[in-house]
Amino acid sequence: MLGRIGPIACALFVTALAAAQPATAQERWVYHHDPDHSSRNPGRFQAVLNAALRSIDPELAFKSFRRQLDLEEEIARVRPAYLIVGSAWLQSNRKRLDLRKILVPSLRGQSTFTRVLVTRTKTVDSKQLSGLSVAANSLENKSSFRHSFGGLGLKPGQLRVVRVTKDVDALMALALDQVDLALVRPESIQRIGRVNPNVSKGLRTLMTSPPISLAPLVSFGAQPAEQSQRLRRGLETLSTTPLGRRALRMLGVDAWKAAKEGTR
């Protein structure tokens, strides 16, 4: 029964979308949902990003959603002009919603990142993962699970997921033998291993995820060219102010650049 809920929910979402109210002329919304980089201080995140975007264009307003369901409900109610949205959701919805990439972010020159599935157990084999437990600070829902594990042929429900809020928790859970696996960013292993070598000792990498794109800025269909250009210029130069740098850091990126023309 649960397997039938997903398509029904999607159908309802799309139907509701047709009746959604567009933003008013005085306020154009930028929605954000990125399970790959969720701020754990939503109030502060909201305030900083709102201030940063309004410094680019006073008509912009920012709203972040931790849960995919909340994002979709709000889109159905008030359609935003722009979205900064994680790649799993974008891939699933871009054609249906006519989402168009405007800017792609980067971090230290890279516009994608990877996660690695690691273990300390010698007997664990990448071909026999079903039923094992994994600690991860991602894997919010089935989409993000498929995004990370689809390449291994694993389906949601085949792994016992324990969601934590930080990579250090996932690695400590593994070090303390509380889980079989941890799904983390490789740079976290290095960073944490520098202060606690026990965490990285004996780790085996079973799988590296396919490159996961950092959450791009997309428009909901065509938006007024002048406003989109203003937003684009503002984000591309955001790193020139302290507020802008803070906003970028909270988004988990350090630069924005134009997407290729017509990219979806």
Place this chain on the structure above:
Amino acid sequence: MSRARIIALTCMLSCFFGEIASAETVYIVKSKRLQAYEAPAQHLAARLMPMKSVTLSLSTGDKELDRIAAAQPSLLVALGSRALDRLVRRFDKVPILYAMVLNPAAIVPAGRTNVAGIALEVPFEAVMTQLLMTRPSIRRLGVIYHPGTSRDRVEAARKQAGRLMLEIIDIRVNSSTEVVSRLDKAKDRIDALWMVPDAVAYTTASYRAVVERTWKHRIPFCAFSRAFVESGALLSIGPNNAAVGEQLALLTQRILQDGVPPEQLGQVPPIGTELVINQGVAKRIGMTIDPDVIDSADEVIE
């Protein structure tokens, strides 16, 4: 009876008992209606699906326990000391998992094999890993404690400290009135102060005095709960309640699906932590924290 009828009867009985076996129900029992229990209860119930779970809060009297007993639960989860106490007294066969219990050893009778749970305290190694991520230069870790109350805890930490290139510096007190003078004497021998839950050393007054001294001496003060960070500690690393719920689900699956007896699980450390940083205190003591650490914190108090 003919062979065909025997086969038919066997099939019917298999279907009947199969149906019962698949109707496992977990009862999640909260000590009382408290906001702190909501996150673990919700995350646990969500993770257990499609297994059925029922969440309830205890009131006075036994009516909830009678209801639970009548339902023949597959497993019970106790959130809080009161829930654990009541469940342990009533059920000695049904597996019981606990979380958010201050002193389970004082509640669970010796020899009980149907109880397992998650400790309230984050392991020393996990706390220190995150403390060192905020300040990698820490080597000498001061600990204020009353030997009669916290000696075992401090000695256990000392054994692990070496692996992290840390040295535990004892600041022993016989009462809370000695805390300030002992801390003043030790201030040049420590790089940070680690707070342990010691009710003799830390009273409201002595805690306040310690906070003021850590500000004055510019000593990073690591506590174990968000409330202390609000009151002036630099940071705290405590259990994350939502992750506790997720971890309870994993333990439930191990017992009900893998057949692991509760006594084999015993008490396990909490997996998820909550890192809370007081940015205002960091500025006051002249400490710059890596922006990556700030951004990964679960909460930053300005």
